[in-house]
Amino acid sequence: MPVVVDLDVMLARRKMPVGEFAAAVGLSPANVAVLKNGRAKAIRFSTLERICEVLGCQPGDILRWEPDGD
Known part of the structure; x- marks a missing residue:
């Protein structure tokens, strides 16, 4: 999946x-x-x-793009 959601990372950082x-x-x-x-x-x-x-963050803190492995 090229768009990765790092929501779990932000929740851990905020201890929420x-x-x-x-x-x-x-x-x-x-x-x-x-x-x-x-x-x-x-x-x-x-x-x-x-x-x-x-979460007090920017959209780029939650979403990031990764190229496919093609």
Whole structure:
């Protein structure tokens, strides 16, 4: 997957449990798991904005691009 979600890294840095994060952002814990595991196909800008607001970070702290191994 070329776009990698580093949400688990940011949660660890902030020492924030998934349940607390999910409630603060307004996502279900299951949807947070989808993001953390890289299974999400899309994310709304409003959700990304709320994630950055809650974690005090920039979108680039959460999302990064990696080239395929082709």
